[in-house]
Amino acid sequence: MKRSLLALAIFAIALGGAAAQGKTVTVLFYSPELTQQYDDMAAEYQKESGNKLDLTVLQADYPTVLRARLNSGDIPDVFMSSAYADNDTYKDYVYDLSNEPFIKDMVPTALTGVTVNGRVIGYPFLVQSHSFIYNKKVFRDAGITKLPTTLKELEAVCVQLQSKGIQPFATGFKEWWVLPQTAWQALAPLPASYKGDYSTFVADLNSGKLKFKNIKEMGQVFDLLDLIKKYGGNKPMESDFNDQCASLATGKVAMIHQGNWAEDTIMKTNPNAEIGYLVGPVGNEAAKSGIMFDSNQTIRVAKDGKNRQAALDWLNWLTTSAYGKAWIPTMIKQMSPIKGAVAPAAQLAKETSAMIAKGVPSYSWYYQRFPSGLEQGLGIVLQGYCAGQTDRARTLDALDQTYAKIAKAAD
Amino acid sequence: MTVLGKRIARGVEFAALTLPAVAAIVVVVMVPFGMSVVNSFMKWNGLDKKPVFIGLANYVELFTDDPNLIAALIFTLFFTVAMVVLTNVIALLLALALNQPLRGRNLLRAAFYVPNIISLIVIGYIWRFIFSKGFDSMYAATGFAPLNLSWLGDPKLAFASTVFVSVWQAVGFYLVIYIAGLQTIPYDIVEAATLDGAGPIRRFFDVTLPLLMPSVTVAVFYSLSNALKTFDVIFSLTYGGPGTATTSIALDIYKTAFSDSRFGYGMAKSVVLFLLILVVGLLQIGFFKKREVES
Numbered sequence: 001m002k003r004s005l006l007a008l009a010i011f012a013i014a015l016g017g018a019a020a021q022g023k024t025v026t027v028l029f030y031s032p033e034l035t036q037q038y039d040d041m042a043a044e045y046q047k048e049s050g051n052k053l054d055l056t057v058l059q060a061d062y063p064t065v066l067r068a069r070l071n072s073g074d075i076p077d078v079f080m081s082s083a084y085a086d087n088d089t090y091k092d093y094v095y096d097l098s099n100e101p102f103i104k105d106m107v108p109t110a111l112t113g114v115t116v117n118g119r120v121i122g123y124p125f126l127v128q129s130h131s132f133i134y135n136k137k138v139f140r141d142a143g144i145t146k147l148p149t150t151l152k153e154l155e156a157v158c159v160q161l162q163s164k165g166i167q168p169f170a171t172g173f174k175e176w177w178v179l180p181q182t183a184w185q186a187l188a189p190l191p192a193s194y195k196g197d198y199s200t201f202v203a204d205l206n207s208g209k210l211k212f213k214n215i216k217e218m219g220q221v222f223d224l225l226d227l228i229k230k231y232g233g234n235k236p237m238e239s240d241f242n243d244q245c246a247s248l249a250t251g252k253v254a255m256i257h258q259g260n261w262a263e264d265t266i267m268k269t270n271p272n273a274e275i276g277y278l279v280g281p282v283g284n285e286a287a288k289s290g291i292m293f294d295s296n297q298t299i300r301v302a303k304d305g306k307n308r309q310a311a312l313d314w315l316n317w318l319t320t321s322a323y324g325k326a327w328i329p330t331m332i333k334q335m336s337p338i339k340g341a342v343a344p345a346a347q348l349a350k351e352t353s354a355m356i357a358k359g360v361p362s363y364s365w366y367y368q369r370f371p372s373g374l375e376q377g378l379g380i381v382l383q384g385y386c387a388g389q390t391d392r393a394r395t396l397d398a399l400d401q402t403y404a405k406i407a408k409a410a411d
Numbered sequence: 412m413t414v415l416g417k418r419i420a421r422g423v424e425f426a427a428l429t430l431p432a433v434a435a436i437v438v439v440v441m442v443p444f445g446m447s448v449v450n451s452f453m454k455w456n457g458l459d460k461k462p463v464f465i466g467l468a469n470y471v472e473l474f475t476d477d478p479n480l481i482a483a484l485i486f487t488l489f490f491t492v493a494m495v496v497l498t499n500v501i502a503l504l505l506a507l508a509l510n511q512p513l514r515g516r517n518l519l520r521a522a523f524y525v526p527n528i529i530s531l532i533v534i535g536y537i538w539r540f541i542f543s544k545g546f547d548s549m550y551a552a553t554g555f556a557p558l559n560l561s562w563l564g565d566p567k568l569a570f571a572s573t574v575f576v577s578v579w580q581a582v583g584f585y586l587v588i589y590i591a592g593l594q595t596i597p598y599d600i601v602e603a604a605t606l607d608g609a610g611p612i613r614r615f616f617d618v619t620l621p622l623l624m625p626s627v628t629v630a631v632f633y634s635l636s637n638a639l640k641t642f643d644v645i646f647s648l649t650y651g652g653p654g655t656a657t658t659s660i661a662l663d664i665y666k667t668a669f670s671d672s673r674f675g676y677g678m679a680k681s682v683v684l685f686l687l688i689l690v691v692g693l694l695q696i697g698f699f700k701k702r703e704v705e706s
Contacts (some may be wrong), residue, residue: 064669067457089672092460174564174652237564237653238543373671384654388565401478408671410456 023031023310028069028076029296030062032273033264044323051310051375052059058387060341068367077305080125080312083298087121088173088410094121100312102319110295113368122298123315126328127276127335130181130259130353131291133266136274138166138254149279149286151223158231162252170247170256171232176348176379178378180367181292182257182381185280186221188363189288198366206371207343213396220283222385222392228257229386237387241265249273258349259292260334277351279360288377289362295337296368304385371410373398377402427469429547444685451679454671455572462626480680482655483663484568490659491638493574493683498581498628498634505582506589507615520586535647538576542648566656573657577644581607581637585630592626593619621702628699660684 029038035057042053042171056076066079070093081090099122103111106124114122129290134147140163148154158168172178204210212218225410229236233253242265244256249269255278258261266273279289301311318324319338328336329344335352336344343353356362367375381402385395451469455462473480509520526534542562550558562572596619604618618628642661645651651658651666658666664684668677 020508025486067669070458088593089458092458131683154670176650220629224552234559235547235561235564238561243543258528273661357489373673376666380654384656387564387656389654398478406671406673409454409676 003208022052023307024052024054025078025310025314027056028052028066028079028389029057029061030059030080032057032059033142033261037327040331041318041323042329043075043378045314048321048323049313049317051314053314075302075305075313077302077307079083079300079302081122081298081300082368083122083294083296084365085370085372085374086298086368087114087116089372090300091116091121093300093302093304093359094379095303095305095308095312096121097123097301097312097315100139100316102316105319105339107337107339112364113295114298114400122300124295124337125297125299126261126332127257127293127295127337128261128297129291129293129335129348130257131280132255132257133262133275134250134255134278134280135248135251135253136276138251141165142254143164147278149281149289150284151220151227151281152284154278154281155227157159157254158175158227163230166251167233167247167253168231168255169228169233170253171228171236171239171386172241172243172244172256172258173229173232173237173383176376176383178241178244178257179225179379179382179386180375181259182280183221183225184367185257185292185363186224187215187217187364188280188290188292189282189285189361190366191215191217195212198364198369202366202369205403206411208407212399212403213393217283219395220281220393222395223283224281225238225382225386237383241346245269248275260346260352262334262353263346263348277348277355288361289350290363291355292365293356293362294365294368296365372408373406373410374403428647447678448682450675451682453675457668457674458672460676465675469676471604473679473683479655479658480660480663481659483660486656487639487641487660490574490577490641491568491635494577494581494638494641495631495634497574497578498585499630501578502582502585502630503589503627505586506593509586510590510593520590521587524583526580526670529580531580531643532582533648534576535644538572538650542572563649566652566653567656570655573645573648576642576648576665577638580644581634585634588626589628590625592623594624624699624703628696631699632692632696634704636688636692638692639684 020270023319034141038055038057042055046052051113054144064082066076066081069076075093087094089108089285096119098118107127110124111120114120123154125154137372138161142359144157144160146153148157161168172182190196192196201210206213232239239247240402241258241262244253244258245262245265246269247253248256249266251270251273257280262277268345278289279291301315303309305311318327325336325338325341328334328338329342333344333346335349352362370378378399381390381398384390385392385397392400441451450462452464452466453462454465454468491606509516509523513519537606544561546558549555562568600622601614603619604614609617640661641659642665645657645659646665647663649657651662660680661684664677664680667680
């Protein structure tokens with residue numbers, strides 16, 4: 001009797017203690033490579049505000065789990081998604097942030113991907129860039145002094161590397177998502193008639209007015225993929241993200257197509273690696289070759305989340321507090337969309353800023369505007385092309401077919 | 412008690428005893444299946460609050476306008492034939508061998524069974540590592556040419572890899588079925604055949620195999636329906652890649668629902684898969700049952 005009373009007393013004290021603490025905001029994120037940084041930030045926030053962040057971090061299963069939770073009513077207060085097309089996917093679930101005080105502290109260009117009809121429905125999380133990453137030491141040792149800007153120059157560099165016994169590329173072709181990010185960069189300036197107007201370009205693709213098989217610039221995309229595969233070692237279809245980062249870090253290969261998010265993994269493998277960006281060739285037009293630069297990873301606040309105000313308070317803290325402003329540049333070591341944020345001490349971030357300052361073209365991640373599901377759908381078709389499953393004509397037909405099906409199903 | 416009263420009492424007793432199991436199956440299997448069939452007539456992306464009724468449009472599209480599904484169907488059929496034949500032949504040969512009085516027989520039986528206990532997803536990831544990084548190191552050490560081929564990257568070799576890993580994992584289970592079947596064959600019949608002058612091959616095909624047919628029926632049915640539904644191995648080994656070279660029907664359904672966000676269409680495909688397995692299974696059982704022999 002005495003023992004059970006004691007247990008009851010302890011239980012009541014614990015409950016009372018818990019009730020005295022602040023609210024708990026449920027958070028569902030991806031990018032598990034940032035789990036440590038997420039946890040550190042949550043611990044700091046709890047110290048400063050008393051509110052707790054209940055974090056769940058996933059990767060491959062993320063879209064499935066998010067969908068299941070949104071449907072079943074177990075809505076996370078805060079979740080993550082891409083920008084652009086995902087605005088439409090989650091439109092029934094996101095809260096309009098246009099009138100929140102912290103939105104004015106975001107860099108305006110970062111808000112383009114999350115603004116629909118003048119309403120800001122997402123919070124830009126990271127600003128990222130991707131292009132060909134090269135190992136500076138490998139290039140120096142191979143005697144390459146001029147960085148390539150066209151397909152022909154890139155091929156010449158590959159020949160030179162191979163003559164020195166170095167494998168030019170780690171293709172990454174085993175991951176379906178490396179294909180779109182590599183391929184669409186070669187199409188980024190768009191056919192001349194569109195003058196860089198991505199909205200119209202995507203709208204024409206959606207309506208069927210424009211088809212991939214009628215875009216003659218797709219030839220450059222295939223040429224680039226052929227080149228990477230030719231100089232990608234003897235098992236090009238088996239190279240995945242880890243293989244790319246490890247091989248580049250150790251100097252086994254000279255170039256990979258990845259983004260600044262890979263830098264952390266590369267530096268962990270080899271802290272002395274010196275890496276930089278090459279522009280992505282657009283056929284043989286040197287002036288158009290550039291890097292892909294945009295804010296795509298987006299944080300969204302659920303409209304029907306139970307702790308919506310607490311979630312907004314957290315975002316406000318993330319944008320205005322000293323720790324919050326420094327979190328992305330110093331701890332995640334990537335570029336932050338907050339105005340006045342310091343530049344991260346990361347080689348690729350520095351290189352991105354330098355290239356943009358020099359006037360190198362920086363293209364938005366326009367392929368994120370394709371209807372949801374197409375990134376993977378088209379990526380797998382391109383992967384089939386690289387594996388030799390389909391030739392160029394059949395690949396173009398498959399791209400058109402996949403696009404038409406998913407666009408029709410999305411509206 | 413009257414005869415009718417007894418009958419009713421027995422019926423009630425029957426119902427009461429089977430009710431828990433029936434309830435569980437109805438709630439967990441029948442109701443979701445019914446919902447699947449209903450949703451297969453709808454268009455839903457998994458997030459909209461209300462699915463839209465579109466009648467038979469999903470089924471029409473499935474049969475007339477889906478090259479990915481046709482490719483998945485062809486792959487699944489080839490994969491199933493390879494899997495069923497290889498698994499059963501290898502399991503039967505191993506069962507015959509491991510039914511002999513050998514030393515270390517139990518150890519060998521356990522060794523062949525262990526892969527069956529490990530989850531298919533884990534096996535897929537382990538073999539994925541072996542086929543790529545493992546083979547690279549082994550080739551660097553030995554120079555054995557087949558190790559340098561791209562077992563997961565070349566579409567044709569990837570097919571062989573998925574069949575190999577599936578068979579490797581499945582054999583243990585069918586080995587158990589066949590050993591049990593072999594042990595029900597009364598030794599005197601086999602002895603009689605030997606005395607009549609039948610050699611080992613004749614003994615096997617005319618005595619052992621007909622008496623083993625019940626086990627064969629069960630094993631072939633089970634391996635057939637598992638092979639048609641294959642998903643885990645392919646998901647972790649190749650994710651249907653490269654491209655769509657190793658995408659099975661089940662993986663195609665998964666991608667349709669979760670990657671293309673077309674849940675109604677995915678459900679229509681799974682209803683068709685169910686009917687396919689049902690028809691094939693019934694045909695197969697009917698065919699094999701006729702060949703069973705009672706000893």
